[in-house]
Amino acid sequence: xxxxxxxxxxxxxxxxxxxxxxxxxxxxxxxxxxxxxxxxxxxxxxxxxxxxxxxxxxxxxxxxxxxxxxxxxxxxxxxxxxxxxxxxxxxxxxxxxxxxxxxxxxxxxxxxxxxxxxxxxxxxxxxxxxxxxxxxxxxxxxxxxxxxxxxxxxxxxxxxxxxxxxxxxxxxxxxxxxxxxxxxxxxxxxxxxxxxxxxxxxxxxxxxxxxxxxxxxxxxxxxxxxxxxxxxxxxxxxxxxxxxxxxxxxxxxxxxxxxxxxxxxxxxxxxxxxxxxxxxxxxxxxxxxxxxxxxxxxxxxxxxxxxxxxxxxxxxxxxxxxxxxxxxxxxxxxxxxxxxxxxxxxxxxxxxxxxxxxxxxxxxxxxxxxxxxxxxxxxxxxxxxxxxxxxxxxxxxxxxxxxxxxxxxxxxxxxxxxxxxxxxxxxxxxxxxxxxxxxxxxxxxx
Amino acid sequence: xxxxxxxxxxxxxxxxxxxxxxxxxxxxxxxxxxxxxxxxxxxxxxxxxxxxxxxxxxxxxxxxxxxxxxxxxxxxxxxxxxxxxxxxxxxxxxxxxxxxxxxxxxxxxxxxxxxxxxxxxxxxxxxxxxxxxxxxxxxxxxxxxxxxxxxxxxxxxxxxxxxxxxxxxxxxxxxxxxxxxxxxxxxxxxxxxxxxxxxxxxxxxxxxxxxxxxxxxxxxxxxxxxxxxxxxxxxxxxxxxxxxxxxxxxxxxxxxxxxxxxxxxxxxxxxxxxxxxxxxxxxxxxxxxxxxxxxxxxxxxxxxxxxxxxxxxxxxxxxxxxxxxxxxxxxxxxxxxxxxxxxxxxxx
Ligand code: HDD
Ligand code: HEM
Ligand code: HEM
Numbered sequence: 001x002x003x004x005x006x007x008x009x010x011x012x013x014x015x016x017x018x019x020x021x022x023x024x025x026x027x028x029x030x031x032x033x034x035x036x037x038x039x040x041x042x043x044x045x046x047x048x049x050x051x052x053x054x055x056x057x058x059x060x061x062x063x064x065x066x067x068x069x070x071x072x073x074x075x076x077x078x079x080x081x082x083x084x085x086x087x088x089x090x091x092x093x094x095x096x097x098x099x100x101x102x103x104x105x106x107x108x109x110x111x112x113x114x115x116x117x118x119x120x121x122x123x124x125x126x127x128x129x130x131x132x133x134x135x136x137x138x139x140x141x142x143x144x145x146x147x148x149x150x151x152x153x154x155x156x157x158x159x160x161x162x163x164x165x166x167x168x169x170x171x172x173x174x175x176x177x178x179x180x181x182x183x184x185x186x187x188x189x190x191x192x193x194x195x196x197x198x199x200x201x202x203x204x205x206x207x208x209x210x211x212x213x214x215x216x217x218x219x220x221x222x223x224x225x226x227x228x229x230x231x232x233x234x235x236x237x238x239x240x241x242x243x244x245x246x247x248x249x250x251x252x253x254x255x256x257x258x259x260x261x262x263x264x265x266x267x268x269x270x271x272x273x274x275x276x277x278x279x280x281x282x283x284x285x286x287x288x289x290x291x292x293x294x295x296x297x298x299x300x301x302x303x304x305x306x307x308x309x310x311x312x313x314x315x316x317x318x319x320x321x322x323x324x325x326x327x328x329x330x331x332x333x334x335x336x337x338x339x340x341x342x343x344x345x346x347x348x349x350x351x352x353x354x355x356x357x358x359x360x361x362x363x364x365x366x367x368x369x370x371x372x373x374x375x376x377x378x379x380x381x382x383x384x385x386x387x388x389x390x391x392x393x394x395x396x397x398x399x400x401x402x403x404x405x406x407x408x409x410x411x412x413x414x415x416x417x418x419x420x421x422x423x424x425x426x427x428x429x430x431x432x433x434x435x436x437x438x439x440x441x442x443x444x445x446x
Numbered sequence: 447x448x449x450x451x452x453x454x455x456x457x458x459x460x461x462x463x464x465x466x467x468x469x470x471x472x473x474x475x476x477x478x479x480x481x482x483x484x485x486x487x488x489x490x491x492x493x494x495x496x497x498x499x500x501x502x503x504x505x506x507x508x509x510x511x512x513x514x515x516x517x518x519x520x521x522x523x524x525x526x527x528x529x530x531x532x533x534x535x536x537x538x539x540x541x542x543x544x545x546x547x548x549x550x551x552x553x554x555x556x557x558x559x560x561x562x563x564x565x566x567x568x569x570x571x572x573x574x575x576x577x578x579x580x581x582x583x584x585x586x587x588x589x590x591x592x593x594x595x596x597x598x599x600x601x602x603x604x605x606x607x608x609x610x611x612x613x614x615x616x617x618x619x620x621x622x623x624x625x626x627x628x629x630x631x632x633x634x635x636x637x638x639x640x641x642x643x644x645x646x647x648x649x650x651x652x653x654x655x656x657x658x659x660x661x662x663x664x665x666x667x668x669x670x671x672x673x674x675x676x677x678x679x680x681x682x683x684x685x686x687x688x689x690x691x692x693x694x695x696x697x698x699x700x701x702x703x704x705x706x707x708x709x710x711x712x713x714x715x716x717x718x719x720x721x722x723x724x725x726x727x728x729x730x731x732x733x734x735x736x737x738x739x740x741x742x743x744x745x746x747x748x749x750x751x752x753x754x755x756x757x758x759x760x761x762x763x764x765x766x767x768x769x770x771x772x773x774x775x776x777x778x779x780x781x782x783x784x785x786x787x788x789x790x791x792x793x794x
Contacts, residue, residue, distance in 0.1 A: 059549060060549055063545060063546050063549025066545060067538075067546060068542065070508065070541065071538045073512060073513065077523050078527045078530065084527070085520045086520070088516045088517050088518075088519070088520025088754075089520050089750050090754065092757075093757055096514075096758055097761055098513075099510050099513055100769055102506045103769055106503050107772045110499035110500070114780070115499075115779050118779070167753055167754045168757065398527060398528055398531060400594075402531070403531075406531070406532075409535070409539060417543075417546055424550045424553050424554045427557075428553040431555070
């Protein structure tokens, strides 16, 4: 393998690892905040217990999210120095402001975790809100750089030199707002569904005390409501994202849908795999006209196909599958929350049947998968560019060798951390079973 | 002042803050490992009390150094990214393992001792590796192969000057952290722990000064240009030594606290020693100019676009202003609130 490929594999692995913790780091604070707010509204102690236990899990995840994010940030300079040189000249602002989002999040996270018993209820909610704001802001700001890579603005390249820099124009690049919304909504829905998974697993246990039943049901209901709302918002906004691709990165949309020929009434193909030789999507289900409609809300819209682009600028064709999987999971999860809602509404029962609980168990892992698919789709679909039509990935890569060895070291560390994280979480919650949380031991917040 | 000087001064400040905060942070990890058997003195608990809420914030500072550097001096990214790939990756791995285990050790009591061990040992290795960035920027260990800069990492690791730097980093880490923990146990009213950390600081001070001189000797041997410049700033160095003497002697002043039968005014000692480092690193930083990496990158050649600089500068100012109340609140909750300081039950 050559060095550039190794660098891409290393960076992709780092991001793929970090994004799990980062996404949960954005999504779970929202859930904790919701539980705290419910507690103050209803004075139902169970919501406070949820907040406390989720915070504990969140602190452990943060212990991996922060260092892996630090790795991501430093590796960006180490592996893509050519790219970071442009970033430093043009789109430095989001990185810089992000530092302050990190400060905000870690200051108030420490305050919320280690000083919980000394804070007034009001300050607890303020601290938690600032944690949630800090986490969402850091996601939005890093997404800003990512959006800039797809829709660069605010500078020109003239014989290899950066000229005409306008840092704010770069910051408000055309892709920014839509992309940032998508990342935040999808993180909120993922945080909610991961908690839904955990509650569903608990509810599937055979011997449950009344307390356990009651708490996990409430947690499941809360997370299904929040997850449901944000999965709908994710889908609507994802639709807008696809329209942005139509406008700004047409070859990415063409590859995502396996469209070769430029045409009006372009069909949407679901499933199957893209075959460059026959220029079709094999074994896919074709819905005539739908792609044109999705791209611009009208059937006669002309959608550009891959054949209009030089072949060496085609994104890899497998992104069709990544895109399908992401959208498929998104729709499935909307349906799932609706079923949960209707079940509750129609039967008026507080409990779900086991088959439905099993589906809720799947929702968390599925949304995390969707996050991975979405990012790999988005980054890999931009290839061969690191900055769309301005700089190629190969140009920006480091020229130091030895990356293979580093890959082994980092991948080993990620694997190890993933295993230990799971062990520590299991150990903690085994040693602190739910029934110990009830009674006089809990923090008195009134 | 020119924009480049303002920018490099800001980077210098970030590095300075991180080197102090990081030393204390990593050192606290080491002490909490060392005194784990010393149950009665609560020395480990004191270290953990300090470490628990603060490591995340310290970690943001290292991100701030990296981000500040490539934002202000994107022209240095290529060279720095290339030559630092290997050492920086090792540092990252160690920081990752350490931070993760610090957090894990709060949740898994069974593994606490192993976990504290891991974080303690990596807490010493990280400063040792971090400081190697300095001799690398002095230029002697970089060669050009096929038009690309390369780090002669093996040569660096067998040079004695690398070890002078490492000795200085480790002794600084231990000295600064024992001082701060002495102060922290002093305000927490923990005489046993205070006694231990004060003793460590008393031993560490002179050793640290000795290694500082060794460091200057190493610079003299390896980087003549830098040595000449440093000596030009002899006034700063003199002030630095002066503040060392003041700060160190504060460990022997009469205690203000009648309840504690042990001497020393650790708060003054901390302040004195931090000022000592401020002067010393100012002398070093000034001497390093105009080079970022000698002789490949200067602050002029690496500088960002002027409009970007202006936008960055103002957003730094605004963000700092916004965050100050947060930092003050944090300080009051963890460094001053006696309810926190006195509750020494140990972690969860
Ligand atoms: C839970 C996760 C999740 C779910 C259910 C969806 N997405 Fe998504 N999507 C992401 C998580 C995500 C992401 C990981 O957050 C990405 C990667 C890069 C980005 O900006 O967001 C993304 C990117 C992304 C892009 C690429 C943007 C670009 O490359 O510039 C498009 C066009 C869509 N999404 C469209 C959709 C549609 C139409 C969905 C219908 C339901 C959908 N997404 C559901
Ligand atoms: C967080 C989730 C992310 C994941 C999982 C992810 C994944 C990947 C993958 C797999 C690659 C390799 C692409 C290939 O070789 O085909 C890549 C490349 C890259 N990504 Fe992302 N990425 C993420 C976010 C980001 C963000 C937010 C940025 C912007 C700061 C970014 C910037 C880059 C750069 C600079 C490259 C290297 C050049 C390239 O191969 O395109 N990535 N990423
Ligand atoms: C979807 C994409 C991403 C999301 C949602 C995200 C979010 C987060 C969150 C919530 C944290 C914890 C912050 C804290 O508590 O301090 C974090 C840490 C971090 N992330 Fe990411 N991140 C993403 C991608 C990236 C990328 C692409 C980079 C690098 C270019 C990056 C760099 C960092 C850094 C440097 C930290 C450590 C901050 C610290 O030390 O506190 N992140 N990220």
